[in-house]
Amino acid sequence: MIKNNLILVFRRLRKEKVFSLVNVLGLTVGLTAFLMIGLYIKHELSFDQFHQDKENIYRVTSKYRDREWRGVTASDYVQFFKDDVVGLNSFSRISVKDETTLASGGGKELNFKGMLSADSNFFEFFSFDLIDGVPSSVLATSGSAVITETLSKKLFGEKSPIGEELLIEKGKEVYTITGLVKDPPSNSTIQFELVTYQEGRFKNNFEQTSGLRNVITYLNLQPDVSLDHVLDKINEAKDKTPYTIMTRDQVYGLSPITDQRLYADYVVTFFEKNDIRYLQLFGGIAIVVLLLAIINYINLVTAQAAKKAKEIGLRKVIGAGRYQLMIYQFAESIVVVVFSFVLAFAVTERLLPQFNALLDKDVTLQYFGSTFFLWVIVAGVVIGLLSGLYPAIQIMKVKPLAIIKSSTSGSKQHTSFRKFLVLFQFTVTAILICCLSIMIGQMDYLKQKDLGFAPEALISVTLDSDSTQSYFPLQQEFLKIPGVQKASLGGFKPGGYAYITAMDAPNENGKDANSLGGEAIIGDASFIDVMEMEVYWQAYDSAIEEFREGQVIINKSMAQSIGALDNPQDKRIYGWNDKVGKKVVAIVEDFHMKSLKDGIESISIYYLNDWGIHNILVKVDMNNLSTTLAGLGDRYESFFGRPFEFSFLDDEIAEFYKKEQGQFKLFQLFSTIALIISLLGLVALTIYSLEQRRKEVSIRKVLGASVQRLILMLNREYSILVLIAFLVASPIAYYAMQGWLEEFKYRINISPLIFIAAFMGFLALSWLVTIAQSLKVSRENPADVLREE
Structure with missing residues (x-):
């Protein structure tokens, strides 16, 4: 059978x-x-499901006052609560170098991205597969490093890297390779190519930098430990640190390691x-x-x-x-x-x-x-x-x-059921089309929104050198290249995360000063001009052009926090143990240093210092870009003897929305698929319906109905189905997309025109699908149709 x-x-x-x-x-x-x-x-x-002890591993998070949660803590903060937490098995810290790194080894040099500094127990704590080395001892010695298979093959070929010397940034850091590890799995949040250990790396030198170095801190807790107890001890440790003024307004939390990919509520993460x-x-x-x-x-x-x-x-x-x-x-x-x-x-x-x-x-x-x-x-x-x-x-x-x-x-019953199915298809497709239209509007808005500076034609050239003084001659050489319009030394990076301790008064044992928080940018006197920022106020006509050490430029949000908007004269910003402070010489309009998903924070722009210079921003003429880039590359390599590294600032900003862009394209793809399937369903209903109404059409034609009138009659019911579908779909899509748009602090307003345009587009497509069959039936010879049994 x-x-x-x-x-x-x-x-x-x-x-x-x-x-x-x-x-x-x-x-x-x-x-x-x-x-x-x-x-x-x-x-x-x-x-992160592959870690053996994943149920007991937590990431320490922090929040400053009422701002967003961050997935980092002060680098040595764990030292102040580790002995008080009952049930703490171990901890491990990670510092991520976000910039490209120059590595030298095996007679080769290359740039790579993915260097971690970690505690010595990194490979005991996490379940990454070592090919050569013992987890408990592979990073036991200061100056040791573990390299991945991929990076090892690039530098040393098929030769074993164990015992080889690895130079970072031409000898600024020197490590001995003590282990070889498989590349991290693609389903690992923690990604790396090199893991290094240096004794004392996580000590906070806040006295010199006026800020705290932040790292990712993981705790391994006993299964039956009370998380409330752990959090109490972590938060109580704020008063034990020598930098209490910087931590007293912090709140700490715990996030399971298995949540850091999909459920993390913190914005500073360092990992995707x-x-x-x-x-x-x-x-x-x-x-x-x-x-x-x-x-x-x-x-x-x-x-x-x-x-x-x-x-x-x-x-x-x-x-x-x-x-x-x-x-x-x-x-x-x-x-x-x-x-x-x-x-x-x-x-x-x-x-x-x-x-x-x-x-x-x-x-x-x-x-x-x-x-x-x-x-x-x-x-x-x-x-x-x-x-x-x-x-x-x-x-x-x-x-x-x-x-x-x-x-x-x-039968009418069966036809009604089929119409209901097609209506369901139309409604679902209409919801997807409306949502897609709103997403298109928001993505276009992200591209067109005024950021408060001009990222177009701005190139960020990475700087790494032992000699700070070599930056200034390089800047002057860049300005001589045809096609280079302006250049500024500094440390501006889209995304920020360079925090510095800013206070509104000298710090007298933490009693008189209020910590202002916010972002810090290092820049020279040409920074505002190169970025084309709008100036709200300056102390005198040439204050920005004469920007120098001992001065600070702030944005309007910072000015508002210190009460300087109405009376900016003689306002100062103080650092750690800074009794003199830096004089506010200018206020610029607020600008977006981060994604439009985040609000604008208080920002201070400080004059150049040795630890804060990371790049040169170069404004170029885009008409002869290849020649200009070649000139920049020649000067750069002659100065530093390393490959030329650069990026366009607008590309870095686009990286903010890489995830949204990918998901937008995915949503676009599957919405198109749903549309195709719905139109195929309309084809089925059209064929069936026209088959039932052939004789009716012939009789109407005999009685004098025109082809145009017959086509309108045959397609009217489909148009009504489309209209009903959009009347149902529009409020559903509106409600659904409100949640998505809420992720963006800056977003479009949902206009009724979006739904009208989506309806008209879908209606036109439905007519294109049905018109051919309708035209065929409308043109049939009535005598032939009526003769059929």
């Missing part, structure tokens, strides 16, 4: 080529989307993170797209009922039972779905490289593994049964004699 049913199924699929192709295409598209989103979610949920809400969103889209594909299949199958009516009736007359016909319908559905799943698997495998590039992932898919069996066999059969359930039930209800006499198998 199964064999005969399969023969009949394949015979029908071969005979009805167009419907078979549309069926398989719709399901394949939907299943491919479902499979890709499933793989993406599976990969994200696996982050995601948001569980995006996974929930895409999981919902996956289910919706799959449901749309199934509905589309049901509509297409039931639309074929008119052509299958006599066959079904005849089979019943010659003895076929209802359950036999049901089994045949289930067999057809399962065959189509399983075949579509195999195609979806093949398509997914070929699309994964582009998918991974889009989201910066390393998702893999293998044939004939557990995933293949689960998806293709189990899910294929289950979805096949669900897809064939409604058509099979309808087959059970037909009456043989009635169905043979009639050329159709439809």
